[in-house]
Amino acid sequence: MILLVTILAFVLMRVIPGDPALMILAGVTGDGSFTQEELANLRQELGTDRPIYIQYTNWIWNLLRGDLGMSMFYRTPIIEELGPRIPATFELAFMAIIMSAVLAVPLGAISAVKQNSAIDYAARIITFTGISIPIFVIGLVTIYLLVRWFNWFPPLGYAMLWEDPWVNLQQMFFPALTLAFFELNFTARVTRSAMLEVLREDYIKTARSKGLREGRILMLHALRNASLPIITVAGWSLARLLGGTIIIEKIFLVPGMGTLLIDAITGRDYTLIQSTVIVYALVVLTANLVVDILYSWLDPRIRYA
Known part of the structure; x- marks a missing residue:
């Protein structure tokens, strides 16, 4: 069941429209200025430019080791955001x-x-x-x-x-x-x-x-x-x-x-x-x-x- 939940959560977030790199660079109001090179660099830094199966494999491997990873938006460890x-x-x-x-x-x-x-x-x-x-x-x-x-x-x-x-x-x-x-x-x-x-x-x-x-x-x-x-x-x-x-x-x-x-x-x-x-x-x-x-x-x- 947990494995099924991880697959659904992972796939559904990537099916719906939206790009975390674009959201970060454009800001909350959506009027931030940036170049395509900056967008590509941020996608590479966040790892969203990789194939979905590689992103999922890396996430599950880190999860099994107790590492929830980094928040894409806040750029802080997830445990610090989620724990309190x-x-x-x-x-x-x-x-x-x-x-x-x-x-x-x-x-x-x-x-x-x-x-x-x-x-x-x-x-x-x-x-x-x-x-x-x-x-x-x-x-x-x-x-x-x-x-x-x-x-x-x-x-x-x-x-x-x-x-x-x-x-x-x-x-x-x-x-x-x-x-x-x-x-x-x-x-x-x-x-x-x-x-x-x-x-x-x-x-x-x-x-x-x-x-x-x-x-x-x-x-x-x-x-x-x-x-x-x-x-x-x-x-x-x-x-x-x-x-x-x-x-x-x-x-x-x-x-x-x-x-x-x-x-x-x-x-x-x-x-x-x-x-x-x-x-x-x-x-x-x-x-x-x-x-x-x-x-x-x-x-x-x-x-x-």
Whole structure:
């Protein structure tokens, strides 16, 4: 999978229009003056004048040795550009996952227990509405409401979690909540469907006939057996959330990998884009591996098989 990601990231960046050497010489406004000789020299320096298969081979060889290379646009080591931004993106994504789970699982469970009630209909309307709204719309509306009603603006400076935890959490709360709202609607729908299926099982009827408390039945029997689809969605949701951080970081001025990726795409910084995509892919694949391992812990039948 990682090999496939490297090939796609490498080939797609060279298929779409744009020349990093031209972007550097022409500048952001595109009115920079240069000669064809200067353009050719810069292409040779960046290595973009070589055949694609040679460029790919050199990049993969350096990547296997732990060398992410140099940024074509910033002309600095990629690790220096990418390293300080990874914690912000991961913090935002994991805060969103936690918020989403805390809000979505109870909402879906209550909706299933109270099926066809007013609570169920209200929860379904909320989740349907949330699924239908694009994440950038949610982010822009959140910013507008915060500015208009609470006079809250995205901070221009950013405090790392280990430097000033309280300030960091204040800065990351609203972006993470916006990202969580984007995801919790789908998770709540999956939770409701899984709970409805489990609540119809015979062992739930047996537990009720034995006189167990309803809360114990729901928590220990129903929710635990319904957790496998929820965890599956959680692993897949991390990919969606990491994709959503790109837009949310730009809207809320969070200096994470998403903001850097957008800037790299604008400047056709091939090497920086490829390295950022690899980091995203590694995190998503690792999360799915963890989900597979959790299956055997939650469902003993998988271990016995």
